[in-house]
Amino acid sequence: MYDPTRLAALVAVSEAGSITRAAERLGYTVPALSQQLAKLEREAGAALLVRHHRGTRLTGAGELLVARARRVLDEMDRARHELAQLSGLTGGRLRVGTFTMAGIHLLPPVLSAFRRAHPDVELAVSQYEPPEGVTAVAAGRADLALTHAYEPAEPVQLPATVAAEPVLVEELVLVTAPGHALAAGSGRLPLAELAGQPLISMAPTLPPRRGVEAALAQAGATPAVLVENPGYALVCALVSAGLGVAVVPEMVARTATTPVGMRLLEPGSLRRTISVVYRTGETAPAADTFRALLRGAFGRSVA
Structure with a gap:
């Protein structure tokens, strides 16, 4: 079975005309996107892209798979919307915190996917330079936030009510x-x-x-x-x-x-390491759904 996130990457490359431009659009690094495309080619058992000095073009197999991939991704978007209605994601507000670099290069495609699937949820985005996002989530000013940590470094102790999930x-x-x-x-x-x-x-x-x-x-x-x-x-x-x-x-x-x-x-x-921090021990369907989208978009790049 094909990984939907890799199918989405192939569609993005077909639309952007190059791996570099697609990586910028999706918020990936070029090596990470190239790795996922290579895995998709192994899954397909055929070359899907031809690289040249002007960018990238699809092979015959690539064109066939992109056409099918668009249908699959459209159906998944519809399914997410219908499931959201069942789970009560038809209103409310999701407050997302982010630091500058993630807000520019990582967050937009995930926010876009969330908005397509859950158009009735109001989105609010605030900027918090690490570790301010952790404090904002713990204090209830944000529902979740993107933050980062470096290696080597001393371990950072999170508040008891907050957990962190690495995404990249x-x-x-x-x-x-x-x-x-x-x-x-x-x-x-x-x-x-x-x-x-x-x-x-x-x-x-x-x-x-x-x-x-x-x-x-x-x-x-x-x-x-x-x-x-x-x-x-x-x-x-x-x-x-x-x-x-x-x-x-x-x-x-x-x-x-x-x-x-x-x-x-x-x-x-x-x-x-870029992580998403969130409060534990509470029911938060919108925040949980957003974290799932983050995992789908960037979790495969976690070492």
């Missing part, structure tokens, strides 16, 4: 100015190669990044500019201007608005 794990990667020597190789760059490099640092005093900053310092990277408040767009802009290199989540690197080079690091143990 991504590596931290090196970003450099375009043409920088460290971005030239194709393999992973040993962390020790950062010794002596001027680092755009996310301020070692920031609790979420403290363990990451310590690992970079141990590798010998030399802080050149400290960014005191979270702001990856600013970090990438400083890197692009040649003020230093930085280590950022892969999603940040691939969606940077300023030109940067990118390189995977060795070992790949520097990571960011």
